[in-house]
Amino acid sequence: MNFTINEHSYEAELDNRTSLLDLLRNHLGFTGTKKGCDQGACGACTVLVDGERINSCLALAVQYQGRAITTIEGVGTAGEMHALQRAFVEHDGFQCGYCTPGQICSAIGMADEIKRGVPSAVTEHVAAHNIDFSNEEIRERMSGNLCRCGAYNGIVEAVRETFAEELAS
Amino acid sequence: MSIIMDVMKTAVRLAPGSWLPGGTPDPLMNKHGLIGKPASRIDGPLKVQGKARFAAEVSLPGLVYASLLYSTIARGRIATLETAEAEAAPGVALVMTYRNAPRMAPPPLMMSAPKAAGASGLPIMQDAEIRWNGQPVALVLAQTQEQADHAVSLIRVTYAVAPAVTSxxxxxxxxxxxxxxxxxxxxxxxxxxxxxxxxxxxxxxxxxxxxxxNHNAIELHAATVAWNGDQLTVHDATQMVNGTAWTLAQVFGVKEEQVRVLSPYVGGGFGGKGLGDHQILAIAASRLSGRPVRILLSREGVYRVVGGRTxxxxxxxxxxxxxxxxxxxxxxxxxxxxxxxxxxxxxxxxxxxxxxxxxxxxxxxxxxMDMLANIFMRAPGESVGTYALECAIDELAEAMQLDPIELRRRIEPEKDPTSGTPFSSRHLVEAYRHGAERFGWDRRDPTPRSRREGEWLIGMGCATATYPYYRMPGGAARIRLTADGRAIVQMASHEMGMGTATVQAQHAAERLGLEYEKVSFEYGDTSLPSGTLAGGSSQTASIAAAIIAVSEVLTKELLKLAGNDSPLAGLKPDEVEARDGGLCHVDEPGRFESYVSILKRAHRDELVCEAEAPQPFEMWKYSMHSYGAQFCEVRVNAVTGEIRVSRFLGSFDCGRILNAKTATSQFKGGIIMGLGLALSEETLFDERSGRIMNPSLAEYHVPVHMDVPAIEVIWTDIPDPHSPLGAHGIGEIGITGVGAAVANAVYNATGKRIRELPITLDKLL
Missing domain, CATH: 3.30.365.10 (Aldehyde oxidase/xanthine dehydrogenase, molybdopterin binding domain)
Incomplete structure (x- = not known):
């Protein structure tokens, strides 16, 4: 099977039961994507597929051939971290760092959802074109990404600083 | 407790404080240079780029994957066990049960020896006996995880059930x-x-x-293990590398030096990442199959074999x-x-x-009871003990029509109420004063149900946080001072998110008078000098004490090396201090020589020193604890009973704070776990079968982003004159008092006292 990950092409001989998460971690060495529950409850395995965030543990790898998969290794460039990664370090948006790649990939997908006007449970007007990048919107939309160390405040600060600025410019 | 220990404790209590190691306050405790600075985590860039390599991410040639089958009864014996179908399944390299598992000694029970790490001391897969519901009964190794998991589903077990105490x-x-x-x-x-x-x-x-x-660290328990002859290497996720190595040596009948445990990154521990059955079974299977093995427990598996708070x-x-x-x-x-x-x-x-x-x-x-062994979980005891005690204090204050903070002020003791020993450092009243001011406690109406906004009842509560100061004996540190003026500090310690390497690099740089960038801290590997466990909020003080000890040795060695041609000639260790990358006379800063110069003149590439920390006698001499005042505001929906924490402030008194940024995170993390304890967390144990019924993150509710408001954290920053750096560990105190602060706020909002955790909405309706 052939996969496109972080703009590169990869071949893998796979058991049909293999999840996208296990493909990444066990077969291709993209260990930045984390396994926290393997049942879609923690968000640690979040990756971007064609720009949208998904739980890679709930995805069968075989279904993702020919799609553009982005993992934490593809966020930022070899020489420079993504602004959100720098903001996570600055605002201490993690402690152990295990949920962090999932939080970062999820936040990137989430920011795009806000820009596209996708409403959430706390959006006041469902048809609003300009959704506020408020702390409440961030918290609601990031609630699928668990952090047991409790770095939530730092994560929200890092996400808001990065994307609110980007949205304003 | 032995008579000798009692006599020693009494002797230490009677001895003048200055006689004890560290009896004079650490001169760095009042220094405001690198200590206390909000330095960002040294390992931050690795973690945000997904480059930090955790235990299940180490790749070894020929690696096979493990999967476990768990018992479905609490007590009894395995009656029949059919493994042939699993053995014949594609990719399977080994099916291990009690019939073919290598003979292993039970892991020595924690506290039975200095490095013993066993949680229960029970034999592991040595007989047909079942001792708890969820006990591993078979392990499969296969080429892929999918093959191993499938093969496990093909094993057939029946049990002869025996009566069990599960209620x-x-x-x-x-x-x-x-x-x-x-x-x-x-x-x-x-x-x-x-x-x-x-x-x-x-x-x-x-x-x-x-x-x-349950701890529910997001990283699942994992180990990647390999034997090379009688040499064992374990890439583990553990809070106790040395304890694990020693205990594994006893289990497998090898020498401690033949076991190397590496654990540079741990994806959350909270007390739950110690030595469990899973590492031992993986190592046994590796020995039996001759293959390197990776075991990564499923989330359910973690609940089955790793205990939690009881x-x-x-x-x-x-x-x-x-x-x-x-x-x-x-x-x-x-x-x-x-x-x-x-x-x-x-x-x-x-x-x-x-x-x-x-x-x-x-x-x-x-x-x-016939159940899985409990494992320490963040502030074991204190977290739930403060819930009961601090709720009762609130109830008493109400009965007396007294402000609960005023009641606590009136019952503030002068010395430890049960041991009679003096407090080393206690500023709880001050923590309350700062916290109350900052939180706006004066706006609280003591009459319940007196504040309402639409459907929402609003209330405030407070409670005391407390956790002991511990420093563990037996740790040693090494410093390698290199000819280019850098220092590498080494100790087999742990990083689960506390900021260990960052904070100890700050410490060592200040201690050695070096720039922060010139100091690194290496840890998480038993090939380094032996560390102590990361538990009981003890690690920071334990490492600091070892670094102090080795710094003293280093100074002596440097003075010897400097010899008679140095401006330092003739000076004794207590006459010099470290500054600007070298040593100088305490009173004559002009008498200085840099480390680079000393080493160069001595034609040395490096100077390596090692020393063990002194015994923690300060814990016997004084009553040493951390304190805090937790303040909570809740909004409770009068119609649905839904509870929302709208504001939270923790005001702490934990000695000197070593890194404002990482400390804030640790306090907040404790508080957030406390919010879970207060409102949503509960491991459901079936009293009939002894089985845990919600072994998943979908049914065990840890706090999520939406449950957590912006939390404020402040501290007294008053150093404890009897601890290294004047500091206390702060990993656990954050969770204490939170349950009571929330419960007391819920009472203030609704007039309902909830005396059973968690405070769920059904209890308010």
Missing amino acids: FDAAKAKARTPENILGEPSSIEIGDAEKALKDAAFKVDLIYRTPRH TTEQRVALGAKPDGTLAALIHTGVAATPTRNVCPEQFSFPARHLYAANAIKVAQQVTD
């Missing part, structure tokens, strides 16, 4: 008093507390219940005199435990040290 109520009826509770007396009585309670002008006498909890039933009775001081303080109760276990959930510890009372009675009992 806490039934076990409680036969509760017993253990010999001791983590080395402390199981019960203490000062005066006749029951009589004093009876005669008191104001009194409360209440029962509180707390459920089981359920408690606690009585708190307080009797007060008309002047608001305590005539009686009683805190007794029972925690659910299996027979062989060292985690008794020491909920009675806070009441031993927090408040003055004429008569005190504390007593703790345990049970003999």
Whole structure:
């Protein structure tokens, strides 16, 4: 099977039961994507597929051939971290760092959802074109990404600083 | 406790403080250079780029994957066991059961020896006996995880069921008093507390219940293991590398030096990442198959084989005199435990040290249940003990029509109420004052249900946080000072998110007078000098003490090396201090020579020194604890009972804070786990079958982004003159007091006292 990950092409001989998460971690060495529950409850395995965030543990790898998969290794460039990664370090948006790649990939997908006007449970007007990048919107939309160390405040600060600025410019 | 220990403790208590190691305050405790700075984490860039390599991410040639099958009964024997189909399944390299598992000694029970790390001391896959519901009965190794998981599903087991004690109520009826509770007396009585309670002008006498909890670190428990002859390498996720190595050596009958444990990154521990059955089974399977093995427990697997916090039933009775001081303080109760276990959930510890009372009675009992061994979970005991005690204080204050902070001020003790030893550093009243001011406590109306916005009832509550200061004996540190003026500090310690390497690099740089960038801290590997476990909030002080010890040796060695041609010639170690990348005379800064120059003149590439930390006698001499005042505001929906924490502030007194950024995160992390304890977390244990019924993150509710408001954290920053750096560990205190602060706020909002955790909406309707 052939996969496109972080703009590169990869071949893998796979058991049909293999999840996208296990493909990444066990077969291709993209260990930045984390396994926290393997049942879609923690968000640690979040990756971007064609720009949208998904739980890679709930995805069968075989279904993702020919799609553009982005993992934490593809966020930022070899020489420079993504602004959100720098903001996570600055605002201490993690402690152990295990949920962090999932939080970062999820936040990137989430920011795009806000820009596209996708409403959430706390959006006041469902048809609003300009959704506020408020702390409440961030918290609601990031609630699928668990952090047991409790770095939530730092994560929200890092996400808001990065994307609110980007949205304003 | 042995007579020798008792005699030693008494001798230390009577000795002048200055005689003890570290008896004079650490000169760095008041220095405001690198210590206290909000430095970002050294390993931050690695973690945000997904480059930090965790235990299940180490790749080895020929690696096979493990999967476990768990028992479905609590007590009995395996009657039949069919493995042929699994053995024949594609990719399978080994099916291991009690029939073919290598003979292994049971892991020595924690605290039975300095490095013993066993949680239960039970034999592991050595016989047909079943001792808890969820015990591993078979392990499969296969080429892929999918193949291993599938093969496990092909194993057929039947059991001969034996009667099991799985009901806490039934076990409680036969509760017993253990010999001791983590080395402390199981019960203490000062005066006749029951009589004093009876005669008191104001009194409360209440029962509180707390459920089981699981740590739920997001990283699943994992190990990648390999044998090379009799040499064993374990890439582990652990809070105790040295304890794990020593204990594995006993289990497999090899020497401690033949076991190397590496654990550079741990994806959350909270007490739960120690030595469990899973590492031992993976190592046994690796020996049997001759292949390197990776075991990564499923989330359900973590619940089956790694215990957590246990359920408690606690009585708190307080009797007060008309002047608001305590005539009686009683805190007794029972925690659910299996027979062989060292985690008794020491909920009675806070009441031993927090408040003055004429008569005190504390007593703790345990049970003999057929269940998975409890494992320490963040502030074991103190987290749920403060819930009961601090709710009762709030109830007493109300009965006396006294502000609960004022009540606590009136019962502030002058010395430790049960041991009689002086406090090393205690500024709880001050923490309350700062916190109350900052939180706006004066805006609280003591009458419940007096503040309402639409459907929402709003209330405020507070509670005391407390956790002991511990420093573990037995740690050693090494410093490699190189000819280019860099220092590498090494100690086999742990990083689960506390910021260990960052904070100790800050410390060592300040201690050695080096720039922060020129110091690195290496840890997480038993090939380094032996460290102590990351538990009991002890690691920071334990490492700091070892670094102080080795710095003293380094100074001596440098002075020897400097010789007579140095401006430092003839000076003794106590006449010099480290500064600007070298040593200088304390009073004549001009008499200076840099490390680079000393090493260069001596034609040395490096100078390597190693030293062990002194025994933690300060813990015997003084009553050493951290404190805090937790403040909470909740909004409770009058229609649905939904509870939302709208504001939270923690005001802490934990000695000197070493890194403002990482410390803030640790305090907040504790508080957030406390919010889970207060409102949503509960491991559901089926009292009929002894089985955990919600072994997943979908059914065990940890706090998520939406549950957590912006939390504020402040601290006194007053150094403890009797601890290294004036600091206390802060990993656990954050969770203490939170349950009570929330419960007291819920009462203030609704007029309902909830005396059983978690405070879910059904209990408010």
